[in-house]
Amino acid sequence: MKENARIEAFSDGVFAIAITLLILEIKVPPHDSIHSIDDLWNGLIRLWPSYFAFFLSFGIILVSWVNHHYLFNILIKSSRHFLYANGFLLMTITFMPFSTALLAEYIGTDYVKPAVAFYCFGGVVNSAGWYLLLVTIHKPVRLISMGINEDMVAGVKRSTLMGMFVYIGTTALAFWFPIVALIINLLLWIVWITLSINAKSD
Amino acid sequence: MKENARIEAFSDGVFAIAITLLILEIKVPPHDSIHSIDDLWNGLIRLWPSYFAFFLSFGIILVSWVNHHYLFNILIKSSRHFLYANGFLLMTITFMPFSTALLAEYIGTDYVKPAVAFYCFGGVVNSAGWYLLLVTIHKPVRLISMGINEDMVAGVKRSTLMGMFVYIGTTALAFWFPIVALIINLLLWIVWITLSINAKSD
Amino acid sequence: MKENARIEAFSDGVFAIAITLLILEIKVPPHDSIHSIDDLWNGLIRLWPSYFAFFLSFGIILVSWVNHHYLFNILIKSSRHFLYANGFLLMTITFMPFSTALLAEYIGTDYVKPAVAFYCFGGVVNSAGWYLLLVTIHKPVRLISMGINEDMVAGVKRSTLMGMFVYIGTTALAFWFPIVALIINLLLWIVWITLSINAKSD
Amino acid sequence: MKENARIEAFSDGVFAIAITLLILEIKVPPHDSIHSIDDLWNGLIRLWPSYFAFFLSFGIILVSWVNHHYLFNILIKSSRHFLYANGFLLMTITFMPFSTALLAEYIGTDYVKPAVAFYCFGGVVNSAGWYLLLVTIHKPVRLISMGINEDMVAGVKRSTLMGMFVYIGTTALAFWFPIVALIINLLLWIVWITLSINAKSD
Numbered sequence: 001m002k003e004n005a006r007i008e009a010f011s012d013g014v015f016a017i018a019i020t021l022l023i024l025e026i027k028v029p030p031h032d033s034i035h036s037i038d039d040l041w042n043g044l045i046r047l048w049p050s051y052f053a054f055f056l057s058f059g060i061i062l063v064s065w066v067n068h069h070y071l072f073n074i075l076i077k078s079s080r081h082f083l084y085a086n087g088f089l090l091m092t093i094t095f096m097p098f099s100t101a102l103l104a105e106y107i108g109t110d111y112v113k114p115a116v117a118f119y120c121f122g123g124v125v126n127s128a129g130w131y132l133l134l135v136t137i138h139k140p141v142r143l144i145s146m147g148i149n150e151d152m153v154a155g156v157k158r159s160t161l162m163g164m165f166v167y168i169g170t171t172a173l174a175f176w177f178p179i180v181a182l183i184i185n186l187l188l189w190i191v192w193i194t195l196s197i198n199a200k201s202d
Numbered sequence: 203m204k205e206n207a208r209i210e211a212f213s214d215g216v217f218a219i220a221i222t223l224l225i226l227e228i229k230v231p232p233h234d235s236i237h238s239i240d241d242l243w244n245g246l247i248r249l250w251p252s253y254f255a256f257f258l259s260f261g262i263i264l265v266s267w268v269n270h271h272y273l274f275n276i277l278i279k280s281s282r283h284f285l286y287a288n289g290f291l292l293m294t295i296t297f298m299p300f301s302t303a304l305l306a307e308y309i310g311t312d313y314v315k316p317a318v319a320f321y322c323f324g325g326v327v328n329s330a331g332w333y334l335l336l337v338t339i340h341k342p343v344r345l346i347s348m349g350i351n352e353d354m355v356a357g358v359k360r361s362t363l364m365g366m367f368v369y370i371g372t373t374a375l376a377f378w379f380p381i382v383a384l385i386i387n388l389l390l391w392i393v394w395i396t397l398s399i400n401a402k403s404d
Numbered sequence: 405m406k407e408n409a410r411i412e413a414f415s416d417g418v419f420a421i422a423i424t425l426l427i428l429e430i431k432v433p434p435h436d437s438i439h440s441i442d443d444l445w446n447g448l449i450r451l452w453p454s455y456f457a458f459f460l461s462f463g464i465i466l467v468s469w470v471n472h473h474y475l476f477n478i479l480i481k482s483s484r485h486f487l488y489a490n491g492f493l494l495m496t497i498t499f500m501p502f503s504t505a506l507l508a509e510y511i512g513t514d515y516v517k518p519a520v521a522f523y524c525f526g527g528v529v530n531s532a533g534w535y536l537l538l539v540t541i542h543k544p545v546r547l548i549s550m551g552i553n554e555d556m557v558a559g560v561k562r563s564t565l566m567g568m569f570v571y572i573g574t575t576a577l578a579f580w581f582p583i584v585a586l587i588i589n590l591l592l593w594i595v596w597i598t599l600s601i602n603a604k605s606d
Numbered sequence: 607m608k609e610n611a612r613i614e615a616f617s618d619g620v621f622a623i624a625i626t627l628l629i630l631e632i633k634v635p636p637h638d639s640i641h642s643i644d645d646l647w648n649g650l651i652r653l654w655p656s657y658f659a660f661f662l663s664f665g666i667i668l669v670s671w672v673n674h675h676y677l678f679n680i681l682i683k684s685s686r687h688f689l690y691a692n693g694f695l696l697m698t699i700t701f702m703p704f705s706t707a708l709l710a711e712y713i714g715t716d717y718v719k720p721a722v723a724f725y726c727f728g729g730v731v732n733s734a735g736w737y738l739l740l741v742t743i744h745k746p747v748r749l750i751s752m753g754i755n756e757d758m759v760a761g762v763k764r765s766t767l768m769g770m771f772v773y774i775g776t777t778a779l780a781f782w783f784p785i786v787a788l789i790i791n792l793l794l795w796i797v798w799i800t801l802s803i804n805a806k807s808d
Contacts (some may be wrong), residue, residue, distance in 0.1 A: 009615060014625065016212055016216045024226070028300070028303045037313050069209075069285075072208075106637070106646065110643070111645070214414045243518050260498070264491040268491075420620045427701060435711055435712075444721065466690070
C-alpha cells in the first residue's frame, strides 16, 4: 500500500507537470509584430491553433489521469514489471507537450498532415503503454485481489484496445483528412468523459 | 478519503507548477542590449511590468489554492462529475502563466487594453470553473455530510458569483480604463486575503 | 495534521519545481557558434557562471527546504496568517530561478554589480519571509505545543535575523566588491550545512 | 517515518519534474524552415538525436527513481547527513535536462565527443552521489534496522561502484568512440531493468 502510494505520487507529479507544461507552447504575440490594438486582438485570435491544441491535450491527459487514478484504487500491491510499464506509460504522457506544440504550430498551415499523423501516432503508443500496464496486473504477479474487479480490468482492457484501433485509424486518416482525424480525437475524449460521468459513479 | 487525497495531490501539483512557471515570463535583460552598469540597472527597473504581473498572478493562484484547500477539508468523498469539474478549474489555473506573460509584455505599452481584457476574462472563466465545482458538491452525488457546512458552501458560492461579476466588470472596463481594471483585480485578492485572515481562523 | 500535510505537499511542490527550474538557465552552447571540437569544450567551460549560479542557488533552496521541513515537524496546526506568510516565503523561493539566471548572465561581465546586488537583495526578502513565517507561529494563534520547542523557534528566529543582516551587508558590498559578496553568500550556506550536520542529529 | 515521507515527496517531485523537463529539449521544427509536407516529415525525422537523448535520459532517471524508491522502503529514519547527501544526488538528477539537451544538440554532428564525454561524466557524478547516500545509511547514524537488509545495502553499494566504473570508462571512451560509449550507457540501463525485473519481485 505504502509502496503504491509512492508510485501514485510520482505518477501524479509527472501527470501534473506534463499537463501544466502544455501552456508553454502558447507564445505571447511578439511585441515587434504589434503596431495597433487591433493587431494585438488579431494576434490573440490567430493563436486559436494553440488554444485548441492546449485544450485537446489537456483533456486527454486529464482523462488519462482519472483512469490511472481509478486503476490504482483496485491494486493491492505492485511489481517491478508494473513499475516499468507504468514508467513507459508516463513517458508517453511526458511526450505530449512536444506533439501538442507540433500540432499547434502546423494545424493552421498547409503542412498539417504530418503534425496530425504524428500526434495521433502518439495516441497509439500511449494506448500500447496502457495495454502493457494492464497486462502486468496479472503477470507475472497478481496485483489485484483474486476474483474481485476482474470484470473491470477486462473492460478497461477492451476499451484500451478499442482506443488503440481508433488512434491507428486516425493516424492513417491524417494522411488524407487531418482535420477529420483531429475531430475524432476530440470527440473520443468528450465521449469518454460523458460516458464515464453517466456510468454509476463510485 | 484516500481517493480525495490523490485528487488533492494532483491538484496541488498543478497549482504548485502553475505558480512556479510564472517566473519563466520574467526574462533577464539580454546581454547585447547592455553597455554599462546603469544600462543593467535600467533594464532591471524596466522589468516592472513583469514583476507586477508575477506578483498579481502569484497572489491570485495562492488565494485559489488556499480556497481549494479549505474546500477539500469538508468533502467526505468525490464523484466523476466533481473530478472533471476540478479538472476544468485546474485548466483555468494552468492557463495563467500565458495570460500573465501577455500582461507583462503589454502592460507598459499602448496596446494594454487587449492584454488586460484577456487577463480579466481569464478571471471570469476561472470563477465559472469554481462555480461549476461547487455545484458538483451537491449534484449528482452529495459530497459533504448532510446538514454540515451547508452555510459555508452557500457562502463560498455567493462570493464566487460576486467575484465572477467583478471580473465581468473589469473585463468590460479594460476596453476603456485598463489600469483601473487591473488595480481592481489587485485589490480584489488583497481584500480577499485581509478578510479571510481576519475571519475566525480554523 | 492533515491540514499541515497538504501545506507541506504544496510547499514541497514549489520547492521541488523552483530547484529543478534552475537548470533551465544553463543554455546549451548554440550550434552555429561551434566550429570545432575545441570550440565546444571551450563553450562548455565558458558556462562556468551558469554552473556556479546553479550550484549556489541549488544549495540555498535545498537549505531552505531542509529548514522548512524541520519547522513543520514541530507544528501541530496552522492558521490563515501562517498560510499566507508561507505563501509569501514560497514567492521568494519561486523568484530564485530569475535572479539565478540574471547572476549567470552577468557574473563574468563588467556589469556584475547590479546582478549580485539584486541577487543578494533577494536573500534579504527571503529572510524577511522566513521571519514573518516564524512570527505567525505565535500570533495570532499558537501553532506549537505550549512550552515545547520554544527555544528552537527562538533560535531559528535569531539565525534568520542574522542571515538577514548578512544579506543586507552583501547587498551593500555588491556595489563595490560583488565577487566578495558572492563568496560570502556561498560560504553562508556551506557553513550552515556544516553546522547543522554537526549539531545533534534528530 | 513521517519525516522520511516528506523527503520522499520532495525527492519524487524533483525526479518527476526533471524527467518531465526532458521534453523541453525537443524543439518543434521551426515554421520558416518548412516549405512542403515532406520538409516537415524530414524535420521530424531529423529530430532523432532529440528522441534518442530523451529516451536514454528518461530511462536513466526512471531507473534512478525506482532504486530510490526501493532504498527508502528499508529506511526507518533519516539524518541531516542523509538529507544533504540526498540533496546532492537530486542535484545530479536535476542537471540531466541540460546534459541531455547538450547530447541532443551535438550527437549528430562532428562535435559529438565533448557532448558524450560530458554526459557520461554526469553519470560518474551521479554514481558518486548514490555512493555518498549509501554511506550515510550507516554513518553517523544507523538508518536501517540492525541486522536487516545489510546484504541488500551492500549489494546496492557494489552495483553503484560498478556503475561508477562503467561511467568512468565510457567518459574516457567518449574521446575516441563516442557512439560506442553512448550505446554502453543505453545497454547499462536496459540490462539493469531486465535484471531487476527477473530478480525476485518484492
